[in-house]
Amino acid sequence: MADEKKNEVVKKTAETAKRDKKNKPKKEGNVFSRAWKRIKKFFKDEKGECKKVVWPSAATVVKSSLVVLAVVALTTVVIFAFDRGLSALLQLLVGLANGGETAEEAAAATSGMISAFFGF
Numbered sequence: 001m002a003d004e005k006k007n008e009v010v011k012k013t014a015e016t017a018k019r020d021k022k023n024k025p026k027k028e029g030n031v032f033s034r035a036w037k038r039i040k041k042f043f044k045d046e047k048g049e050c051k052k053v054v055w056p057s058a059a060t061v062v063k064s065s066l067v068v069l070a071v072v073a074l075t076t077v078v079i080f081a082f083d084r085g086l087s088a089l090l091q092l093l094v095g096l097a098n099g100g101e102t103a104e105e106a107a108a109a110t111s112g113m114i115s116a117f118f119g120f
Helices: 002-022 031-052 058-098 103-118
Strands: none
């Protein structure tokens, strides 16, 4: 019984596919004219979408730009300080490896770098 229902569904699906193939609209024009119609439709739709855009005011643009510049400047300072600290630490380690400094001088220099880096 279930197999009969499956067969009926398959037959109906096959018949529907054949009917849809027969009733399929014919393509008008050649490839280039159809492509040109699609291109024109794309730009027409694009123009409509651009009309929906809400553009920010000049004051909003200036405020946003200033925020971006401030964040970039702050990030630059942090990266610069981190780079200088790591460079000084590397020089200290190289100096210790060469035996140029004593342990007390190294500790004093390290604590000085840390306090300079964090600002205390």
